[in-house]
Amino acid sequence: MTLLNSKICILGDFAVGKTSTVERFVNNHFSDKYLTTIGVKVDTKEIQLTEYVKLKLIIWDIAGTDRFGPVELAYLRGASGYILVADGTRAKTVAAALDLKSQAEERYGELPYVFLLNKSDLQHSWDVSDQRLDELSQSLTNVFVTSAKSGDKVDEAISTLGEMIADRESQ
């Protein structure tokens, strides 16, 4: 059995559901209470890639922001990939996630990523049009409409990132 280690970061504006997404992925748990993250929370989870290969993801849940400062950029050092998260009920957070992606690429080059449009359980206050979603799907490689609350598509999205990282590192 081969065990690979990879550091991934989860990025996005404040209150988009980054910590809830990690909590759902790692502990399969969700809390409605909003608790602001300061600095970075580090968690780990192993995923089975193949019969013989496991990947241990060291997940850095970085405090929400629409623009990285030097400290946040230091947190990204050594990451093998990242998860961009936006809140479907706040269209502005999509632009913030895309800005963070540009900043990360500028500093560390192109890395595997997935884009999560979160809070799909709140369709009644959804703020991102179908047309915008189509545009995102066409311009980005892996876009998932997720819900940390229900767990919808969360595992699928992060496992996809894990596979992308493993593929890249095996090349």
Add this chain to the structure above:
Amino acid sequence: MSLPIEVADYLQTEFEYSRHPVCFLIDASFHLLEWWGDADLHGFTELQSGDNMLDRAPYLLGHTGTSREILPFVSPAAGQTIEVHVLPAGDNFHVIVMDASHEHDFHQKRQQNVNEVRLLHASQQKLISRQRSLIGELIEAKTELDHRRREAERNIADKNQFVAMMTHEFRTPLSSIINYADRALEKSTSTSELRKSAEAIARASRHLNSLVETVLDDARLEAGSLTLTDRTFEVRNLFDDLAAIMAPLAAEKGLSFAIYLSDQVPDNVSADDVCLRQILINLLGNAVKFTEIGGVRLDVDWSQQQFHIKVSDTGPGIDLPSRERIFKAFERGTNLGETAIPGTGLGLTLSLELVRLMRGQIELVSEPDAGCTFVIIIPATFVEHAPDEETVLPEPAEKFHAARPATILLCDDDEDLLTLAEYYLHRAGYGLLLARNGEEAVEKALAYNPDLVLMDINTPRLSGADAAAQLRKANFARPIVALTASDIRKLDRSVFSDSLRKPIQMPRLLAQIQSYIQ
């Protein structure tokens, strides 16, 4: 300048007391070489040289000490929030871990408040935006409602104007009928005067019927239910009928009236003769109505499978704005009620619509005070042989004799119609059963099994439709023909064999009876 040694010692003691720093020396493969400080306080229990530090501190992955790094507020899955410093040390590196929980908690509370206010602000903005959008929708809905209200008011006004106009139109022939009927009833009236009165009543009745047909056609056009029914007819009969209707009306006003048919006009054609007749009655009727001096003429020619017809008068003409209004509306197919020129009645605009329905063309040549001429082209198909059936207005004839002895049941609550039908049907040689309501009709039909039932639809006690349905349910198999002034499409085709629209013309009724009795 350095701090005094006792101050430096004091600060070190205070720092170590509050932050509990631990220092690790780690090689490039993340193996622990040496450590200083109380590592247990940060969860590093039972440390041994050679331990893989990635297992003990996974957050070190990616931070290999190639340069100096400070990572404030790192919260591992278990344990307190720490501050991590990574310092190069030759081929190895130092990692300093110290407690940052107090500072973290302070920042967390402050940022939590800031973020909650920002979220609240975002929700408020969203609500304001939704409120604006709702107000916009309300304004739009109100505008639409106002528009519809104005439209409804305009429609009511149009309808009132229409009713007033039609009342006036109906009164003219009705007045003739009443006065001539009164005159006929006077004891002193001679036989020849009686005949003249009857002719006048017949003329006015036909005119009245034509007005009713116009109104009904308009309603059918608006409902989109008026369709063409082409059939073969004798062309000269049609124009003879028109002459019979229009010439007396023109004569009453002292106007000349003439119809000219060119030699090219065929004897028989196939087209919707009812529609063509309606167009020409309307145009000729208007021409007679608005002409005070001179006359009205109708010219009919034929070429390339088309009638070329001119309706000319010496009346006041139609001015250019009214003319344009009529024809623009005609091209657009606008509602007739909106385009009717005051005083011209419904007939003109209805004729334009009927020409359109027949895929024809119409043109108006007119100047004020110089009369007007409608030039109409109507497609029709030349037919070699004369039609077998009767023309549009069959003359009452003696030929409708019963082909064989037959009994007919007539159900109607109109005593005058019963009397008239009794006269004509007996004269034609039929046996007759009369019923004055639906129940009586059912009883007599089941008792005597007549050859044909003529059933009015609006009968007392039991409607004609229900009576017919009861008869069918009781296995009455003979034909039942509906007599109705209502929409015949509403009749149940599985119950009624056929229908005749009121007002009933006796020759048509007799022809229909004959076709069933044969």
